[in-house]
Amino acid sequence: MICDGFLVKGPSGPLVVPLGSSVVLPCYVDEALPLKGLKVIWIRTDLNTLVHVYQDYESRPDAQYQDYHHRAHFFTDQIIHGNFSLRLENVRAGDKGFYRCKVYTEQETDETLVQIKEVEHLSVSGSDHLVSASVGEDVTLNCSVDSHIPPEHIQEVSWRKMDGNIMILVFEKNKILPADERYRDRVEFFTDEIPKGNFSLRLKSVRTEDKGVYICHTNAGNFSANATARLEQLGYSFLHIIVFILCIAAFVSALLLSFLWCKFHISQKTTLFLQISVVFVPNLFMFFAFWFWGVIEGFLSETVACCAHYILRPLLLLWASPHSEHFPGNRKTAMHCIVHLQYSLFTNVVYSVLFKSFWEKSLSYEQSDRVLITILFAIMILICITNIVFLLAELIRNKDGRMRAVLDLVSDIGHDVLPPLQLIFLFYAFGAARRALFVIGVFPLFLTLTRYDWKDACVEKLQCLRSVRRVAWLIFMIVVNAIMVYSYLIALKKEKDCNGWVCVAAFLQGLWGIVVLKHSFGDLDLPFRHIVHLIGSVVVVLVNSIALMTELFLKMVNGERAMKDLRKAVFSSECIFASFVLLLIIFEPYLLHVFNIFSQTQNPVSRSQQNHSFQNEAVPDETPHNPSNQNQNAAQSFELRPMLQTEEQEAGRDRDGGDAA
Known part of the structure; x- marks a missing residue:
């Protein structure tokens, strides 16, 4: 190639370079130059230092000034095309200045000037x-x-x-x-x-x-x-030791007080005192343990849910108490109200925390959605407050009147519409608004089923046995609670503590099932109260205190929480307990019948007497002359005997107002 002349070009103006970044200092010609005899030199003119050199078909890093070692590079594969630009890496504040690019051939030479005007740092x-x-x-x-x-x-x-x-x-x-x-x-x-x-x-x-x-x-x-x-x-605080001591106190007090309650029955007053102590003392210890845990290690949702639960769970245990008939006041009214009161109070706490979580992220919502969600929350809280006022009024002063009738009506309707409102709130508040349309669609069906007079329809109209409506109600409760828990999972799946909330929801639905069951079937009672009371007041407390102590110990040793969210342990065990109570209520007649059979095996004389009297009752007087009918009726009577017997027990219990336990 013969070059009659060339012009070296550079940038159109000064360069502004970010600190620590890389920059290309342009230097090029429009037409390629012969490589033979080609020499390119980059010089820092203000400091008169050599930046880089290209000579004899290669770059010469050994000729660089020390500050540019491994920072200034040619695009060696582009030199053959006339591109002599220099790449300067990791730009420093001191790189600001003027750089000259001089290009030499065997015939001519030319140059351009590049300025790094500013190094933005x-x-x-x-x-x-x-x-x-x-x-x-x-x-x-x-x-x-x-x-x-x-x-x-x-x-x-x-x-x-x-x-x-x-x-x-x-x-x-x-x-x-x-x-x-x-x-x-x-x-x-x-x-x-x-x-x-x-x-x-x-x-x-x-x-x-x-x-x-x-x-x-x-x-x-x-x-x-x-x-x-x-x-x-360095080290651990005094609060860690307090939490550990409170867990041990809850563990020991639950065992000791339950032992004294079961072992010693000196007087009715002493028995009631021990029973109330078993209900309140271990749960108060656990309440303070979770409160201090929240101060040092827990987070808001976990701490509030666990503390609220342990301050309210004595209500459920009082309802399941074996000697509740000796409590002051109207036992029937109190037993109906306290579980409902626990459900309403705990619902208020849970949805207040959920609303706070929504409000912190509500800036990304449309104004209309924020208003709608706030109104839904206000309606739910108002329903719960109405329930609480009505229930407290029932507990304190059980009298009829216009105000009581109004509160009773609002409380009943509010309790039935509360679960659908909760789902609509969850779906709208946590980004699943479209699914809320499904909840709105099934709302009338849900309200119809919960407000339906099951007792009147099953017993008086359909003439069905109690077992039929018990089984029907059990299936209904399983389906509704499964839908509710699954809806929580869908609505809160984007939340980091979704699993903890699902466990809380499952327990909340267990409480709701007990309340609705007692409301719809007023003749139901809880059998085996001693066993239920011991499981709820002792076993559950032991499990949760061990879970908290284990979490605390592993956190102190490893520096990390093992379970991440203690609600998964606390409310899983509580959900199992609530489901156990619910099943006992539904299958009360069958369990009592099995228990009676077991008792009769221990006393053959009473068993034979009962069989003899039952056979006399089982053979109807209308068919003495037809042997086949007599045998058939006897067989049918034998098959229905357990059910009829338990129904007679239930009717007697309704008349006497006694306790099945």
């Missing part, structure tokens, strides 16, 4: 040393943003915990966004220091799970930078 610095703290203390994780960019132009500063990639707190477009639930109300910026570029994080009430590496990530325009802080922990 975004420097983020943190702590140079480890941050140490004991559990329960407050610490500060440093993050200082040094930039020529004003703080109001900083797009985002976020704090993230590397273990689990947890977003802790975000400053975005001059707004502070909510933290992860595990750090909510425990982290904050120093807002007065933000205009100075100080984005340090204040972490309050340090927990064992807070140990680890934290990153402060800053974005400003096209620039980003990070700073790290490492939190180490």
Whole structure:
């Protein structure tokens, strides 16, 4: 190739380069030059230093000034096409200046000048040393943003915990966004220091799970930078020891008081005192244990749900008490009200927490949706408050009147419409609004089934046995509760604590089933109250206290929670207990019949007498002359004997107002 002349070209203007990035310094000719005798030299003119050299068909890094080693490179495969540009990596603040590109051939030479006018820098610095703290203390994780960019132009500063990639707190477009639930109300910026570029994080009430590496990530325009802080922990707080002691106290008191209650029956007053102690003392210990656990390790939903449950669960245990007929007041009214009262109070707590969770993310919702969800929540709370007022009025002053009739009506209707309203609220509040249309469609059917007079239809119109309506009601309860729990799972599946909420929902539906069953079948009672009472007041408390102690021990040893959410242990066991109670109520006649048969096997004399009297009752007087009819009727009577016998027991219990246990 013969070159009569060439013109070396560069950029159209000065370059502005982000700090730490890479930049291409343009230098090229329009037509390719012969490689023989070609030499390209890049020089930093203001410092008179050699940046890079291309000579004898290759780049010569050995000729570079030391500051540009491994940072300045030719595009060697493009030189043959006339491209002599230089790539400068990891741009530093000192790289600002003038660069000359000189191109030599055997005939001519030419050059161009490139200027790096500005190196925009975004420097983020943190702590140079480890941050140490004991559990329960407050610490500060440093993050200082040094930039020529004003703080109001900083797009985002976020704090993230590397273990689990947890977003802790975000400053975005001059707004502070909510933290992860595990750090909510425990982290904050120093807002007065933000205009100075100080984005340090204040972490309050340090927990064992807070140990680890934290990153402060800053974005400003096209620039980003990070700073790290490492939190180490020394020792454990006094609150950990308190939680452990309270769990042991609940464990020991449940065993000891139940033993004394079963063993010693000195007087009726002593027996009632021990029984009430078994109901309240272990549960109060567990309430305070979960309360302190929430302060040091738990999160809001877990703490509120578990504490509310343990302060309310004595109501269910009082209803299942063997000696409840000796309690002051009207036993029948009290026993009907206290489980319903527990359900209404616990529903208020659960949906208040769910509404708080919704409200924190409601900024992304349309205004109309926010208003609709708020109205649904207000209606549910109003229904629950009406139920609570009516039930307390029944417990304190059981008198008829116009106001009582109105409250009773509102309470009954409200209790039946509450589950569909809950589903509609969940679907709309947690991003599954389309599915709420299905709930609206089945709402009339649900209301019809719950308000249907099962006793009148089954007994008086269809002339069916009690067993039929019991089985029908059991199937109905299983289907409804399964739909409700599955709906919770669908509506809350995007929530991090979805499994915990599903366990709470399952227990809530168990309570709802007991309340509805008692309301629809007023003649039902709870058999084997001693066993039920011991399981609820002792076994369940033992299981949950062991679960909390195990979680606490593993957290102190490993620094991480094993179960992540104690609601999965607490409400799973409570759900099993509530289902057990529900099944006992439904199958009461059959269980009592089996128990009677077992008792009769221990006393053959009474068994033969009962069989003899039963045979006399079983053979009808209308058919003495027809042997075949007589045998057939006797066989039918023998098959129906257990059912008739239990129904007579139920009728007698209704007349006497006694206790089946």
